[in-house]
Amino acid sequence: MRTIENIRKFKLSDNFIEQYRDKEVPWGPLGYVTYKRTYSRRLSEFDSDATGTEEWLHTCRRVIEGMFNMQKQHVFLLGLEWNDNKAQKTAKDAYDRLFNLKWTPPGRGLWMMGTKFIEERTAAGLFNCAFRSTKELSSKGGYLFAWIMDALMVGIGVGFDTLGADTVTVSEPQFTDEVHFIEDSREGWVESVKILLNGYFFGAPVPKFDYSLIRAYGAPIHGFGGTSSGPDPLVELHENLRDLYDSRVGQKITSVDIVDTENLIGRCVVSGNVRRSAALAMGSHDDTHYLEMKNDQEKLYHHRWGSNNSFHALVGMDYTWHAEQSQKNGEPGYIWLDNARSRGRMADPPRDDDKSVMGFNPCVEQQLEDAELCCLVETFPAKHETYEDYLKTLKIAYLYGKTVTLSNTHWPETNAKMLKNRRIGLSQSGVIQAFNKHGRRQILNWCDNAYEHVKQLDEEYSNWLCIPKSVRMTSIKPSGTVSLLNGSTPGVHFPEDEYYIRRIRFSKESKMIDALEKAGYTTEPDLYTPNTICVEFPVKEPYFFKGKKEISMWEQLEIAAQYQHYWADNSVSITVTFKPHEAPQIKDALEMYETRLKAVSFLKYEETGYEQAPYEPITKERYEELSAKITPITRFDAEGGTGTKFCDGESCTI
Numbered sequence: 001m002r003t004i005e006n007i008r009k010f011k012l013s014d015n016f017i018e019q020y021r022d023k024e025v026p027w028g029p030l031g032y033v034t035y036k037r038t039y040s041r042r043l044s045e046f047d048s049d050a051t052g053t054e055e056w057l058h059t060c061r062r063v064i065e066g067m068f069n070m071q072k073q074h075v076f077l078l079g080l081e082w083n084d085n086k087a088q089k090t091a092k093d094a095y096d097r098l099f100n101l102k103w104t105p106p107g108r109g110l111w112m113m114g115t116k117f118i119e120e121r122t123a124a125g126l127f128n129c130a131f132r133s134t135k136e137l138s139s140k141g142g143y144l145f146a147w148i149m150d151a152l153m154v155g156i157g158v159g160f161d162t163l164g165a166d167t168v169t170v171s172e173p174q175f176t177d178e179v180h181f182i183e184d185s186r187e188g189w190v191e192s193v194k195i196l197l198n199g200y201f202f203g204a205p206v207p208k209f210d211y212s213l214i215r216a217y218g219a220p221i222h223g224f225g226g227t228s229s230g231p232d233p234l235v236e237l238h239e240n241l242r243d244l245y246d247s248r249v250g251q252k253i254t255s256v257d258i259v260d261t262e263n264l265i266g267r268c269v270v271s272g273n274v275r276r277s278a279a280l281a282m283g284s285h286d287d288t289h290y291l292e293m294k295n296d297q298e299k300l301y302h303h304r305w306g307s308n309n310s311f312h313a314l315v316g317m318d319y320t321w322h323a324e325q326s327q328k329n330g331e332p333g334y335i336w337l338d339n340a341r342s343r344g345r346m347a348d349p350p351r352d353d354d355k356s357v358m359g360f361n362p363c364v365e366q367q368l369e370d371a372e373l374c375c376l377v378e379t380f381p382a383k384h385e386t387y388e389d390y391l392k393t394l395k396i397a398y399l400y401g402k403t404v405t406l407s408n409t410h411w412p413e414t415n416a417k418m419l420k421n422r423r424i425g426l427s428q429s430g431v432i433q434a435f436n437k438h439g440r441r442q443i444l445n446w447c448d449n450a451y452e453h454v455k456q457l458d459e460e461y462s463n464w465l466c467i468p469k470s471v472r473m474t475s476i477k478p479s480g481t482v483s484l485l486n487g488s489t490p491g492v493h494f495p496e497d498e499y500y501i502r503r504i505r506f507s508k509e510s511k512m513i514d515a516l517e518k519a520g521y522t523t524e525p526d527l528y529t530p531n532t533i534c535v536e537f538p539v540k541e542p543y544f545f546k547g548k549k550e551i552s553m554w555e556q557l558e559i560a561a562q563y564q565h566y567w568a569d570n571s572v573s574i575t576v577t578f579k580p581h582e583a584p585q586i587k588d589a590l591e592m593y594e595t596r597l598k599a600v601s602f603l604k605y606e607e608t609g610y611e612q613a614p615y616e617p618i619t620k621e622r623y624e625e626l627s628a629k630i631t632p633i634t635r636f637d638a639e640g641g642t643g644t645k646f647c648d649g650e651s652c653t654i
Contacts, residue, residue, distance in 0.1 A: 029539045055635070074406040130373045133359065330601065376475070382430040382433035503614055
């Protein structure tokens with residue numbers, strides 16, 4: 001009799017894996033170092049007798065076996081057919097293409113897939129981003145913000161709206177002498193915030209909080225990794241929330257209050273878990289108090305940096321005021337929610353199968369319903385010589401994303417959305433490199449035909465798995481750490497220059513510093529952060545034609561629109577850089593592209609003018625000089641990675 005207890009886990013053979021032990025990985029200039037710093041887990045997590053950390057062949061095995069085991073369990077539980085020979089063949093191809101960096105899961109997948117945390121606690125750790133509406137604030141109260149905090153602490157980036165404004169009158173809480181001992185867990189922190197906020201939203205009892213159970217500063221955090229901050233960030237969050245809402249008693253909650261609440265929570269998560277976080281606020285186009293809230297410099301530096309702020313743009317509106325704001329500081333961002341609700345790809349006719357969309361994730365590549373999550377998967381067309389080979393990679397990437405939708409989170413309402421929509425985001429990075437290698441027209445033709453191929457795949461695999469077809473499947477994310485592995489440019493964005501220095505920061509205590517110095521990399525103390533070392537990596541951009549300094553605002557917009565037309569049935573994430581002379585043209589650009597895009601943001605292009613900038617253009621001669629001093633590192637053992645604990649797009653992280 002088949003039971004879940006006796007199902008054999010999916011395994012690749014040791015003999016198959018051994019073939020890759022001495023094979024060269026096509027790392028980018030920062031690839032191996034980034035991998036060891038971020039995604040390499042301690043081997044003792046999987047074998048108590050093992051020492052050291054994963055190498056790439058181990059991580060690939062963990063990811064692929066975790067992916068196919070998730071499929072196998074689903075098929076087994078439903079009593080469906082499982083063909084192990086067929087699965088082994090597909091898994092081996094998936095492994096080979098991942099090993100050669102033709103595709104990757106999101107960074108979160110590289111870090112979490114195949115771990116006990118996913119198998120035993122919650123699969124939320126595999127998803128990149130989420131959206132949460134505050135529309136039902138009057139009934140759900142503190143639970144909504146507790147949900148957001150929970151997601152951020154699991155490492156999910158969260159978009160949220162301000163629809164709950166004016167729906168709740170802030171009350172005086174019933175403070176009691178009862179003592180509430182806060183558990184030393186994510187759940188314990190989240191519950192305390194819900195209790196406190198419900199006091200202000202509903203006049204509910206609020207006990208005295210006792211923080212004594214929370215582990216001390218520096219203690220290890222198992223599962224997601226990192227170290228404890230101690231209770232101080234949570235104590236400060238409680239104090240900040242009391243200060244905010246004590247001044248609002250008797251008044252209606254505002255959009256600014258909603259954003260401040262999330263921002264204070266984000267501040268706590270960042271400091272409390274030594275991790276980056278990501279959030280996006282979406283307000284109304286005519287809510288000037290919300291749109292100007294970052295003008296308060298004191299609050300900006302305290303907590304209002306905690307979200308990128310956008311607004312629900314309406315086709316045909318007057319963009320004059322908003323365009324002027326974008327010229328000043330890069331905000332607000334523009335989200336045409338009606339386009340998202342009524343359109344997939346712009347090449348296709350309008351459709352109403354996604355009309356329940358409420359907002360976007362922080363980098364705006366995924367349109368989402370309330371409490372829905374997204375799983376993003378990266379492909380790299382420039383790493384392929386032929387369209388046929390790219391299709392084979394795309395099949396694997398699709399299968400990874402679809403497989404993740406088979407999992408459950410610890411949120412029942414989220415599971416309901418996932419079971420229904422099965423939304424994924426097959427993304428491309430290195431798009432500009434692909435244009436320069438294969439030609440723009442050819443790549444766009446790849447996109448158009450490949451999209452139809454993905455639809456066929458979804459038909460086939462959804463039927464096999466007995467689940468709904470995915471409501472949306474393709475997008476363009478800005479990428480971040482993952483694109484560093486094989487040296488790809490992020491999403492549809494242009495490179496800095498043909499030759500540049502890329503600076504990466506490490507803890508002063510990192511065991512990697514000594515190895516990097518011996519290898520010839522330039523290191524120096526970080527000028528801005530204590531106990532941090534700045535390491536310089538010289539980079540030569542492959543297939544270079546032009547960089548951010550030469551590219552116009554209009555060409556960037558057109559590329560985004562082309563990808564929204566031919567590829568993305570979700571959205572294209574793009575931050576358009578503009579030169580000073582282009583600033584007055586932003587209003588015209590918005591009017592021209594409001595029916596061709598679902599979202600866009602603008603940022604003034606400035607050549608690096610400060611020390612230790614993340615990117616610094618250099619000459620060919622300087623690149624060759626720095627490179628000549630470096631002995632490539634083929635292997636070293638670090639302390640173990642830290643994981644990608646955010647939505648994986650550098651442009652949208654806090």
